[in-house]
Amino acid sequence: MRAVKILVVLMGVAIVVGLTVVAVTIFSRSARLGGETPAEGAVGDRSAPEGFGTARVAVPAGAEIGEATSDGRHLVVRLRLPDGTVRFQVVDLVTGQALGRVEFAPEGP
Numbered sequence: 550m551r552a553v554k555i556l557v558v559l560m561g562v563a564i565v566v567g568l569t570v571v572a573v574t575i576f577s578r579s580a581r582l583g584g585e586t587p588a589e590g591a592v593g594d595r596s597a598p599e600g601f602g603t604a605r606v607a608v609p610a611g612a613e614i615g616e617a618t619s620d621g622r623h624l625v626v627r628l629r630l631p632d633g634t635v636r637f638q639v640v641d642l643v644t645g646q647a648l649g650r651v652e653f654a655p656e657g658p
Contacts, residue, residue, distance in 0.1 A: 604645025606638060623648070 608614065608628060615627035622643060628636040634654040641648050 602645070604640070606640055606647045608638075612636070 611631040617626045624640040639648045
């Protein structure tokens with residue numbers, strides 16, 4: 550009977566240690582993913598946003614601007630170029646700078 554009690558206590562300790570390891574792992578990984586500190590005026594920042602003024606992002610002549618979507622920090626704009634290529638332009642909403650683009654061009658015959 551004494552051996553069963555010892556076994557139950559050891560299993561209880563193992564469960565507590567295991568749950569602690571899982572909790573610490575989840576916390577450390579989530580802290581690493583959100584490790585960036587928001588820039589002043591960024592979404593989630595409680596200080597008064599100052600903005601970046603007017604940002605000019607180059608769009609090719611003849612391009613049609615489609616829909617735009619935002620995740621709070623980045624703006625993604627869909628463009629249809631005159632040659633049929635679809636371009637997604639990514640803009641940082643904190644700085645107003647164009648970060649990059651992805652183009653999908655129609656395949657030739």
